[in-house]
Amino acid sequence: MMNDYTSNYFTTDDNVKLYYEECGYGEQVILFVHGYTDSSLGFRHVAGYLEKEKYRVICYDLRAHGKSDAPEYGYSMQRYARDLNNLIDHLDLKDIHIIGYSMGVHIIYDYIRQFGDGKIASLILTSMSPNIVNNKEYQLGMKGYTIETAMETITNLNDNYEAEKRKTDPAANSWMAEYPYILEFYENALNLNQHAMVRLQLSMIANDYWEVLGCITKPVIVIGGETDIYPIATFERTAQLIEGAKLSIIPEQGHLFYLYIPEVYADRIRNFIDGITESDGKRIAT
Numbered sequence: 102m103m104n105d106y107t108s109n110y111f112t113t114d115d116n117v118k119l120y121y122e123e124c125g126y127g128e129q130v131i132l133f134v135h136g137y138t139d140s141s142l143g144f145r146h147v148a149g150y151l152e153k154e155k156y157r158v159i160c161y162d163l164r165a166h167g168k169s170d171a172p173e174y175g176y177s178m179q180r181y182a183r184d185l186n187n188l189i190d191h192l193d194l195k196d197i198h199i200i201g202y203s204m205g206v207h208i209i210y211d212y213i214r215q216f217g218d219g220k221i222a223s224l225i226l227t228s229m230s231p232n233i234v235n236n237k238e239y240q241l242g243m244k245g246y247t248i249e250t251a252m253e254t255i256t257n258l259n260d261n262y263e264a265e266k267r268k269t270d271p272a273a274n275s276w277m278a279e280y281p282y283i284l285e286f287y288e289n290a291l292n293l294n295q296h297a298m299v300r301l302q303l304s305m306i307a308n309d310y311w312e313v314l315g316c317i318t319k320p321v322i323v324i325g326g327e328t329d330i331y332p333i334a335t336f337e338r339t340a341q342l343i344e345g346a347k348l349s350i351i352p353e354q355g356h357l358f359y360l361y362i363p364e365v366y367a368d369r370i371r372n373f374i375d376g377i378t379e380s381d382g383k384r385i386a387t
Contacts, residue, residue, distance in 0.1 A: 111191045113184050115175060120168035121161035125153035129374060130194055133160040136203030137301060138293060140167030147359055150367030161188055165297035176300035178308055182211035189220060198374050200225040202359060210310035213317060223320040223377055225370055228356055230335045231310035241335040251306045255299055262295045314342040321346040322373045326354035
């Protein structure tokens with residue numbers, strides 16, 4: 102398992118300092134894009150199950166997350182996608198296996214919309230819908246999530262910020278004591294401010310990325326939990342609309358399976374990437 106990592110910072114083109122860390126020295130480059138209220142720390146447990154001789158793993162903290170700056174501006178999927186592009190340029194990365202989790206998938210979709218997928222070797226799209234808001238005709242968003250519940254969430258963040266932020270603290274849930282490393286992750290992950298939380302919620306509900314799926318030309322696997330906050334039908338439809346995409350549903354797991362069973366998630370990632378490599382870039386079943 103990889104336990105050693107190097108820590109670094111880089112500055113975006115709008116003068117925001119973002120933290121990133123690397124481990125491993127293999128030829129295959131894996132770049133993790135985490136989700137809302139997460140950080141790079143959560144993916145150390147996944148990276149620990151990826152062989153350092155085969156993979157170079159890069160994780161970074163989104164702005165207002167983890168150790169990155171939390172400015173008063175720049176909280177949209179469009180800006181977060183430009184941050185991702187800045188990091189790719191800073192490290193001069195090519196042929197990257199990009200892994201998006203939850204909101205990180207929206208960032209990847211916006212990156213593809215703006216910059217294409219020319220520097221991407223493959224995509225691992227985890228636990229996210231291209232459009233998270235449901236209505237009477239559309240039920241592929243977050244379970245039970247409508248524009249009304251979205252507005253209620255944003256209003257509560259705006260009017261009762263401290264109380265809402267405390268709800269993200271897993272220490273309040275006694276069952277979390279079984280997972281001390283998850284407690285450590287959350288204790289060190291949050292650097293959010295009210296502007297970030299409200300504006301990121303607005304950005305997620307404002308975007309619909311279903312049309313982007315047809316623009317993806319690289320190998321893709323869509324991964325979700327059987328009891329995820331998004332229905333299995335969402336993951337199935339996403340995979341259907343991306344040419345040649347694979348689908349992997351992790352049994353008996355919800356939205357946070359990457360923290361609860363990182364070894365299983367790492368195994369799905371490894372098998373997919375190795376399958377692409379062994380087939381000389383062609384899409385094969387894994």
